Amino acid sequence: MREFSQLLDALVYTRSRNGKLKLIGDYLRRTPDPDRGYALAALTGELNLPAVKGAAIRGIVEERVDPALFYMSYDYVGDLAETASLLWPKPVDQPPEIDDGTLGISAVIERLQGLGRADAPGALAQMLDHLDASGRYALLKLATGELRIGVSARLAKTALAQAFGLEVDAVEEVWHGIGPPYLPLFAWAEGRGAQPTSENVPVFRPFMLAHPLEDLRVSLEDYAAEWKWDGIRVQIVGVAGETRLYSRAGDDITGSFPEVAEAFAQAGVLDGELLVKGEAQGADEHGGAAASFNALQQRLGRKTVSPKMLRDFPAFVRLYDILFDGTEDLRQHPWSERRLRLERFAQDLDPGRFDVSALIEADSFEALEEIRAGARDVAIEGVMLKRRDSVYLPGRKTGLWYKWKRDPLTADCVLMYAARGSGKRSSYYSDFTFGCWTAEGELSPVGKAYFGFTDEELMWLDRFVRNNTLQRFGPVREVEKSLVLEVAFDSIHESKRHKSGLAMRFPRISRIRRDKPAAEADTIEGMKRLVT
Known part of the structure; x- marks a missing residue:
């Protein structure tokens, strides 16, 4: 697990695409099977451990840490794995960190895959006891499949191809027909086996x-x-x-x-x-x-x-x-x-x-x-x-x-709630819920967006949220209903799941309307006329 945790740390702090390609490629060349295959599956989002979910991780942390401290820290950090890895207290009589075969990636995955949801959290807690903060972070990211470290699936496959002198399109051609830990793929890459083929197997081809x-x-x-x-x-x-x-x-x-x-x-x-x-x-x-x-x-x-x-x-x-x-x-x-x-x-x-x-x-x-x-x-x-x-x-x-x-639709909406982002945005309020006015003069949510603004606008919005908070609900802040956002969206539909009865498709913030009073924002009735 130590090698994988060091890879994650290096990827988080490397902004260069070529730098990330080299880091992944070097790791894949020096790491033996099947660990490197499982690591590649984690990087590409192909690893699934259904017995380990966010709720289970929160549960084992609350057994060791004061829940109030944990949620205050989680609210500040914005990332569950990072918060849990930093707060996790090991028993006083616990031996020092180990990283032998019992905590190698393949051993961890195979153990967790063989457990149900009732037993997996306890096993995960035992593993966390034997790791340092960096190892705990890597383990939790691996277990949940939510890396969010700025590496796309395509980039990870490109790193594999470049590391072994393969064509990335040839890798993509057989990727979905093999599956983790990709033993035939690495055998081909190292010249120990024939090139996998898609004959007689209904595999996916990249679009x-x-x-x-x-x-x-x-x-x-x-x-x-x-x-x-x-x-x-x-x-x-x-x-x-x-x-x-x-x-x-x-x-x-x-x-x-x-x-x-x-x-x-x-x-x-x-x-x-x-x-x-x-x-x-x-x-x-x-x-x-x-x-x-x-x-x-x-x-x-x-x-x-x-x-x-x-x-x-x-x-x-x-x-x-x-x-x-x-x-x-x-x-x-x-x-x-x-x-x-x-x-x-x-x-x-x-x-x-x-x-x-x-x-x-x-x-x-x-x-x-x-x-x-x-x-x-x-x-x-x-x-x-x-x-x-x-x-x-x-x-x-x-x-x-x-x-x-087609040209997007736009609406002037009022900012209602904000939550912290994840990854590089974990220190900023970047996930925004906005609403329009009902006939009774109330605001009702019509959508959420977390992109469309520049970095400079993000910092301005973050300051607005912090300076105009009315209430806190865990990681979510309710703000003063005074800021109008021009929201662009592809379409809007009726939805029984939302209080307003409406749901936007692909909403994004196109402009901050500091010039417009909140009372002049759009209405639910007007939005309903845009329903397709």
Whole structure:
């Protein structure tokens, strides 16, 4: 555990991307199996220890530390693992710190994986007794899977590839078909084994992504325009009689949408947007009927789906691209050819579960602008622009695909509550809850946001929260209802889970309205008129 804790410490204090790549790469080269594989899983968010949750950690800390002291410290530090590791008091008769095989990463993980939620907290407490503060921090971060140290999954995979002279895209190709501790992957990397393949296994392939269009204009002779739908990006993989659905992050969501998987009996890999059918919305020249994202949310994250859910919120996929036709890899073919192959492939699919996203016919870029302006009237998020000769490459590649999202909606809201952030923002109040006025003159929350502002604005907001606190509720502060924030958001929907009856999608703070009185902020009634 000591080597891993030193890696985490170094990564936290290293801002350079190249510096982080070297730190991870050096660690992976010198650390033996299976410890390095489990460490890599933790860095990429692929490690799951369901028996250890935040509540369990809080529980074992409260047995050793005065709860009031713990929560005051937690409020100040803002990170559960850091707070617990610093406050943890070891028994007087406890032997000094050890870091033999019993506290190696693999030993810790294998022990915790074999315990249930009733036994895991006690075992975790015993481990904490044998570690110093740095080791305790590493153990808790490892156990909860919430590193938040400024390392993305892509960066960790890139570090692996660079450390062993591999192509990162080749690593991504087989990543989801192996799993922690990635023994075949490291055997290949060190020349001790063959390159893992995805043959006969329905593995995830990294998506091709788009850059924001911003102020750029492109020629429609070189680029095809296509609708960007307001659902979730999915990949449908059919291999050897088995079908799986993957989210953009590579998570297997087949169980949440069994009707889609059951309807796909072909061999191939398709890229598309998962949507829920609507009665009328979007049923025109844009394509078949698709409900708003709010309807799709009723299905997301469910491990089991009831017959009523299947009936009330039927899912389907609007197809964008084809990666494999049977066993034939089409990713190096130009988009124009793949589009024709996709249209042919889709002819044999269940039309109730699959259709092809419509292309947009426009004589000029100016005409396309006018067409895009009507995107908010249906379940459309904007427009995609794809080079007709582009091959399908993982990640964002400059000049190939662009996303031209519809303009955001804005509302003037009043700041109501604030909480500390996490990681680098743990010392600042950076998570803000805001509301609008009801007919009775009360403020009702309509959303939360933690980005959209500059570092300078964050420091100003933090000072405002500290100087205008009315009450404290654990880590949350209620503030004087005097500051107006201009909030940008993609859409707003009805929600039974929120007191206001409304929920914003992708809210972010676009401007601090110090010039506007709180009484002139928007109303709940006005917000309801924006519901789609």
